[in-house]
Amino acid sequence: MAKIIKCELPTNSLLGKYPNQYIDAYQGTFISEKEVTVEQITLAFFYTSPQWINTLLKLRNFIVKAFGLKGSNVDVRYIKNSTVKVGQSFGLFKVFEMNQREIVLGEDDKHLNFRVSIYLEQIEKQSNLIISTTVNYHNTLGKIYFLLIKPFHKIVVKTMLIMMLKSFHTS
Template structure:
């Protein structure tokens, strides 16, 4: 499966929300949806369950470090499975660090607002008109810095982000295709 860097889709909510972001990146991969049953909510749930184990360990480390600076963390993950079981991907819901800001049939916007920066993640389904059994999934990340601390915070995060997002996208697609 090929994952490539791309641009924020023109039809994305994030492209049309009027915010001038300080950082934007997008990655795309193709998946099969023979029954045309995969929705933004399906992809949202897969987002939370398909990351490699090492990503979870990085998040745990991140939470320990940033809590020292008073930044938001993903909280207690002891009941993570129960949280996942009850998660409906509805606007306003929160799972760990990620709040659902918006949801359409083809896009889910997750993210968080904090004192140093705001970030959004778009999980965008780009349905292919020429082949109805294939779709593209685009994961886009936007960041808006509020201060110098936000910029400093993101410096060491950025290289990990560029490694994590393509791996997560591949994991989401694998999970979607294996659940058929």
């Protein structure tokens, strides 16, 4: 099983300029005989997630509807062959910025804004993949909402990172 470690936000990450009251980052490593792009990794963020995470997101969408918060509906069957560009949305995740090594996704809502960075460092055949999250609360609802989902957030991010690593590891 892939080893996931808590780490710092990379110093040159695009995510560093976004305001936040919460930040975390997790890292894993994989080895691939083929070149892997940050776009491929970002698409895997969506299509490799296990069914229990998809079910959890559906439950979240149902609950937050009562509070007037944004929900999402992503059909992962079409994501694997998509292209990634600034302004494009994958359900609740809009692409805010991208460069050769990083893509920043997220959403702005009335209770909070969040950003997720998919950051890829490659040294020959070894790749370090870092998923970082920032949250900026707008009000008490945002603080309460994130307090409730924070334990799930950590489990979901680590699980998704493991699934992404497995999908690209070749040796």
